[in-house]
Amino acid sequence: MRVFNFAAGPAALPLEVLEQVRGELTDWQGSGASVMEVSHRSKPFLAVAREAERLLRELLAVPESYKVLFVQGGATGQFAAVPLNLARADSAVDYLNTGHWSKKAIGEARRLAGKVSIVADEGASRYTTVPAAETLRLTPGAAYVHYTPNETIGGVEFPYVPDTAGVPLVADMSSTILSRPLEVSKFGLIYAGAQKNIGPAGLTVVIVREELTGKSRPGTPAVWDYKGIAEAGSMLNTPPTFAWYCAGLVFRWLRAQGGLGAVAARNRAKAELLYQAIDGSGFYSNPVARECRSWMNVPFTLATPSLDETFVAEARRAGLANLEGHRSVGGMRASLYNAMPLEGVQALVAFMKEFERRHG
């Protein structure tokens, strides 16, 4: 029995993908071995790796002038790799602070970049807002501007892409990549941990404008030097082959879903359904300003917090799993990544109404 899995990441994967993985787990493509057991440099695996890149480029319409890299270390690794690759030790860099993951990125930049300016901080709203586009005061000559388009914990999402007037824009898209079409050319660099909309944890995707590579600081670890990784086709060392293979299957599934336009329409409908249920209730609430509510991560609280545990337990019995809020904020959180079907959100909304009727 499969549940509707609202985990924030590692998160639900499409059942069709998991079933294909299972079907060929001990004998992949008639090789007599698992895909986990073959060399990353073997022809069959190289075909998988290249197809995954090709599909990702197709889905996101990545321009030829961008490199697509498959690396390890997660977004937290990229918190370090970004300043090491894009900034000199004395460079000024700009960061927008919209919550938990922004702060983590800023913390690492403070250790590794020369001068870190926080050009927006939404602390006054308790990180339930994003800065208005016209209020950003960027540092002239900054090496880059970094932001978090979707805050997984706060459930806050930028409804626009900041205009940085030519300064490379760097985005941690871990929890929003592939949820809708994207204008890649507005970005200098995009990175994303795989474990939300791409595949299993342990794979990180980096999409970087080629002209930004080749400038890494002396002392940058080789496995994080963008130019070296690109030249090696992301096989500078053994990549996480199984996760890369799974990512390719997810990309193929996304194409079969109709591509990101169709996926975006479904994601919008899922999020609207849940936010309407929350807003239309006197029992549930979401603190985020409406214009910047996340499609992917919907935190909500109960009017009676002492019922949190009951809610989680009853939801679990109803086949709705992993709704606990992040340990730093409590309450509930429903993550609605691509692999969550509309039926899952409908079931959640029905459960919430019934729960409110009984306990509200």
Add this chain to the structure above:
Amino acid sequence: MRVFNFAAGPAALPLEVLEQVRGELTDWQGSGASVMEVSHRSKPFLAVAREAERLLRELLAVPESYKVLFVQGGATGQFAAVPLNLARADSAVDYLNTGHWSKKAIGEARRLAGKVSIVADEGASRYTTVPAAETLRLTPGAAYVHYTPNETIGGVEFPYVPDTAGVPLVADMSSTILSRPLEVSKFGLIYAGAQKNIGPAGLTVVIVREELTGKSRPGTPAVWDYKGIAEAGSMLNTPPTFAWYCAGLVFRWLRAQGGLGAVAARNRAKAELLYQAIDGSGFYSNPVARECRSWMNVPFTLATPSLDETFVAEARRAGLANLEGHRSVGGMRASLYNAMPLEGVQALVAFMKEFERRHG
């Protein structure tokens, strides 16, 4: 139909492990989700993670004074992490050069450590030997001594653990860890990419004496700071959960095999069988000095190199896969990691005899 898979890494995994993975791939422990789809911080996954560490400690008899870390980035990542954590920017560090992977480690150290001394270089034998224990001239006051106990490509293995007179000994054990019992207390730090004897690619195990942590250089990326990783229980950020879970299954399988003493006896028998077949033939040869031949990776050449492709193709048809030598050396290579049964080596030896009879 499963083949006998002689790949050097990613390499064969125990069939029992793969079958368990397959059996619970879409519904793990009755959760209604795959192990890939649940939070690393959930109780069920934490139990998996802690059991994997406990089993690894038990198998290798890791003393309490050592931390066991599960990280990303591969051995190549550790080539950088080791100097960043254990050496200051101006420290002297010693490296032994016994071939391909030693050189890679040295290359990264030269970029990241102050003064790198090569205290042994087996170039004169074309890296078919290891230095005699008594010839090592270590640098007084070096921050550490690094070596590669088993060279995966050269097929050269140290039959002894270097005595470093108190200087921390660092070992890249990617291709030899868990192949036999180990005296961990002789080492300051052991690291290993998972994709040979541990599990799927994308996971790296680090075993480090606790007193060596907490001294990382300013600017060390957080995801590679040993102390920070240890304090976070290797969950500073999302770990490669699926690979970690598989590693735990492999560790359990190793215990069921009778532990590393029993595993070592089988590995020795497998290697002896193959080396005897090579040495007893006028057609096959292995260049490595007998006292330091690897149990794990057995390179061999044919008297008629033009038959290489025929050998590989016919072997493949006989169910013996991935015997091509590394692209840098050619010839053949049979990797005999723990998951290779004796029957696989027997089948290989029988095939080699038959091939020699027909083509020799």
